Amino acid sequence: MPAAVVDAYRRLMAGAVVGDRQEMSAAASTIGYFRADIGERQRQLVLDVFLLACEPLRYSGAYDFGNSDLPARIRDAGLALSTERDSWHTPPADALFLHRKAGGLYLLAAKLKARVDMRDLFLSYASRQAPS
Numbered sequence: 001m002p003a004a005v006v007d008a009y010r011r012l013m014a015g016a017v018v019g020d021r022q023e024m025s026a027a028a029s030t031i032g033y034f035r036a037d038i039g040e041r042q043r044q045l046v047l048d049v050f051l052l053a054c055e056p057l058r059y060s061g062a063y064d065f066g067n068s069d070l071p072a073r074i075r076d077a078g079l080a081l082s083t084e085r086d087s088w089h090t091p092p093a094d095a096l097f098l099h100r101k102a103g104g105l106y107l108l109a110a111k112l113k114a115r116v117d118m119r120d121l122f123l124s125y126a127s128r129q130a131p132s
Contacts, residue, residue, distance in 0.1 A: 001094050005031055009098065014126045016054035017119065021047050032092040042081075049077045053102075056118040065106065066113030 008030035015023030024047050028034060034043060052074050056063040090096070109116065 001098070005092075005094055010126060012050060013054055013057055013122065016051050017057050017122065017126070019051070019058075024050055031095055033095070045077075045081055049074060049081065052077055056106075056116075057122045059119060061119075062115040062117050063119075064113075064115050065109035066111075066115075068110065071103075071106065071110070 008027045012024050012027035012031065015021070015027060021044075025034075025043060028046065028050065033046060051058075052070065055068075055070055056065070091099075
């Protein structure tokens, strides 16, 4: 994956941790989530999904993957997005690949009933630059 995309994901997640929607939007644009003609409502809905997906990173303390309904909430938010097909496009392949990996890791953590301090773990890597 290109270093610029890795850095943009790091910025997207770091923005989500602190609720900085402007930073999240800029990073998501760099990744390729938004076409130039995307409406503000649609942009905000996509950012809402990102905030949901980053919930374990925002949680203070050990996130309980086994007792979380996060996958269902993300599914519902994604379905709401899909009803507005005119202003949405498929994310870049690199992004889809990463989402599948992250989703698989989440499901594994849920199956294992893992409790992990994701915020602390993420913050230890958040400021690092991607290798060139």
